[in-house]
Amino acid sequence: MTTSTGGHDLDALYQEIILDHYKNPHHAGLRDPYEAEVHHVNPTCGDEVTLRVHLTDGPDGPVVQDVSYDAVGCSISQASTSVMADLVIGKPVEEALAIHQDFLTLMQGKGQVVPDEDVLEDGIAFAGVAKFPARVKCALLSWMAWKDATANVMEESA
Amino acid sequence: MTTSTGGHDLDALYQEIILDHYKNPHHAGLRDPYEAEVHHVNPTCGDEVTLRVHLTDGPDGPVVQDVSYDAVGCSISQASTSVMADLVIGKPVEEALAIHQDFLTLMQGKGQVVPDEDVLEDGIAFAGVAKFPARVKCALLSWMAWKDATANVMEESA
Amino acid sequence: MEGLLPDLEVVRKDFPILSRTLAGGQPLVYLDSANTSQKPQCVIDRMVDHLEHHNANVARAMHQLGAEASEAFEEARDTVASFIGAPSRDEVIFTKNASEALNLVANTLAWAEGDWSSRVGSLGAGDEVLITEMEHHSNIVPWQLLTQRTGATLRWFGLTDGGELDLSDLDSLITERTRVVSLTWVSNMLGTVNPVAEIARRAHEVGALVVVDASQAVPQMPVDVVASGADVLVFTGHKCVGPTGIGVLWGRREVLDQLPPFLGGGEMIETVRMEGSTYAGIPHKFEAGTPPIVEAVGLGAALEYLRDLGMDRVAAHEQAITRYALDGLATVPGLRVMGPTDPAVERGGAISFELDGVHPHDIAQVLDSRGVAVRAGHHCARPAHARFGVQSSTRMSSYLYTTPQEIDALVEALEYTRSYFRLGQ
């Protein structure tokens, strides 16, 4: 019945890449300009993120010009926020949404999904998190916030 | 754990006296005059009784001049109403209340109490009912109604 | 006999209580399943395994036991969702019983806002709530409280002499003023099966919210919430071979999203500040506090058991036994069944009857002395009894473990009752 894993897997969860992003988060802080700001909470533990997105027009549709944030949370949620910002900033929104979907699939795969390093880059370090159901929510918090904020901007401009 | 009893005790429950009162209830019907009327219900089964009391002044305090009633219910509740009316009509309220108490003690005694025939007369036939917890409520319905009605009159006149 | 569950004797072995003997060595003939059903060993075992090996609080716990308990609990939600064909697992709310589920809707509607454009809104004078005369008290009193508190009006469908809904004044009952229609799918007293989809269709034409009490339907027949037409549908665990302490409220997401919170507390929140709080999405919004965890696990096992038997076969068994019982009861002099008796009419397994000259209490007592367990009283359906001019009735109710021999035992015990009370032919 159990799908959670024991001590020997701790290193699978806390990959060096994750701990590095945790100690030195990329793109942290709230910046101007932005078109949407959202606030997401993990009700179980109280982790929170305030996140802003700034989109600009590109040749093939909108582009993620900037993602800035203020987040309180555990190593997994903080590192995930940092990796997410790395992955989506500078990408066309459409491509960024596809990356979001890939990350979601990885996280919900209960450890059975093999991630594509070309797409997810540092994000592949989260493959181990998928084996810890209680932590999946941590890894997804800011991704969900980003998607929400982006959807808000797209709706406004639609 | 069980205190209910099986088929062999059916005759202990349905004493001839009870069946007789059931078939020919004494003092049935609603009559004038009366000082208080109450309506009591057994919420579990829906049995109901409407009951009136008529008290008069006696040398040593009030006397139960009449008890009249309209009752719908099972053999136990109908017979108990009939026996109750027999027992209290004509008695000083104080004595009637003492009889009420004796009947209550018998009913709540789980079959361990030996009734006093001099006091309870036909009421002793209910000794077997005390062994059937689900039926105790039936036997007490009209006794409770009578007590309630009597208390109402006493309060009014106090 | 056609329609009976194959391997009925094997099925009966799944239920430990059925081999119990009563006072005087009488075997148990349990014909009170509409009141509560018996539990198969697999349900009990699953609960024991949970308590002995996986017990922890759910959602809140980050440790292995917590993950196991949460998984077991949420798996039960998946099982319920698939059992009733819920479009989304999030639409399945665990309550303590069917009564709480019905009250949840009625109680929160007192505080709801909106214009009813999507079947939720605020209620006031001029608005109507429509129920039926055959409802269980748990689907009457909540609406009485709601209408008393909001100034809305309570109306109801009457019943025909045959125990069916009197739909002749449908057009005057379902009108533009109707905001809520709440009705039972299968009557727990009369056994009547109501045309819920048809009534839901009519109710939706006027924009009313449709609440279906499926407490007696889910145990007995295949239920698909979407096909039922309901906006909200409730049932209770203990009547479908699950434990007490658990009920289910299914509701369309749009409806549940609009209803204000019911109980406030742990797990139903998003953020709590002393000055005010925001609430979680469904299902958590309606599950304040520690939920009935081991009970959900037990209910999950119960519905798996029913699924494995096959609800079509459970329904066929129920119908076969009910038909056999109606035939048997017809042989008892002075016995009158309330509710549908026409073999052509689909009906549920609850059969309430009167026996001339003996009060239901006395019938139940004599039956009990022979090990036959039935219910006597108004079965929490006093208005339906009043409709038929009786104070109370005797009810037999069968289930998937009931045998024709048990029905024979009932009929014999009724004959014995008549002779015990010296009734002539």
Next chain:
Amino acid sequence: MEGLLPDLEVVRKDFPILSRTLAGGQPLVYLDSANTSQKPQCVIDRMVDHLEHHNANVARAMHQLGAEASEAFEEARDTVASFIGAPSRDEVIFTKNASEALNLVANTLAWAEGDWSSRVGSLGAGDEVLITEMEHHSNIVPWQLLTQRTGATLRWFGLTDGGELDLSDLDSLITERTRVVSLTWVSNMLGTVNPVAEIARRAHEVGALVVVDASQAVPQMPVDVVASGADVLVFTGHKCVGPTGIGVLWGRREVLDQLPPFLGGGEMIETVRMEGSTYAGIPHKFEAGTPPIVEAVGLGAALEYLRDLGMDRVAAHEQAITRYALDGLATVPGLRVMGPTDPAVERGGAISFELDGVHPHDIAQVLDSRGVAVRAGHHCARPAHARFGVQSSTRMSSYLYTTPQEIDALVEALEYTRSYFRLGQ
């Protein structure tokens, strides 16, 4: 070590889950009992026996199984009444958990009538409800809903830096406007034991209703409802070695009689007519529908188990272990306990702490990898966390089965956590 339960190893054998091993063969070190407690075999066995041999619906059934089930259910009510010193068994209401019990009071007060002359009345603008900043969300959100809905004002006691109620502004908080004071006896986050009797005395001077959340008190210490000064006191079964799905609301008869009904339905009625209904007396008035029967039976067995151990000794054990834990935690560099740490001050067994440089989630995760189960988050007490300027914390909570060796394992695991995250001395 003084104060420990004699025969602790024997007591532990009563709890099957305690001999479980986790992933990697780790033994379980369960330090999450404030979240939910583990269950002794006798509780599980009593529930199984009930389900296998005595299952039936209560109150409504007239047959032998029904009589047995009713008797077992009502015996549980007697056990609860005597365990908490209730003046009358009728004042003991079974709910589904503590959260429902608190909501029952807050929800019905929205509809109550009267002038508060006997501590129940109608609420409106100008009236105040007083809680505290250390409440569990289940004792905050219901009062937010009530005050929002009635126009009354919600106020609260703040906390001192030491984690106690700040009583310095007691006189400005408890005033003629105060209608309800609801507070926890023992904090589930800080472990603080509040002076409920003293606060009740003050509240009664202004005629306010006093509600005590004893969810963390009943498991840990002898509780006498009369001595507590409460008008209403609630607790939850699963935290005192009982099952989920059952909670208790005790209330003084006078108060319960005045509160309007909460859930409407089966068993809470006297007479139902379509036009209107009358209600049963307590306790049934507040127990609509099929109650949590097997859960009540389990709770009865649980309280008998605690009674047989002796609540004085359970309390002494909790205090000894808590003291030992506070001493052990004090040796961990960078660890800060929130709540009372002074050995002279009585406190409950929940100890929440921060560890510099590691987030509570990460602490709980590393601890879990060593079999040590604690809780990380806000423990449904977000305002109290905000008060201490933190988002979340790690909480260990012991119970009667906790050993000093388990505390040692916790402290070692915390040291390991520090080294895992490469924190220096």
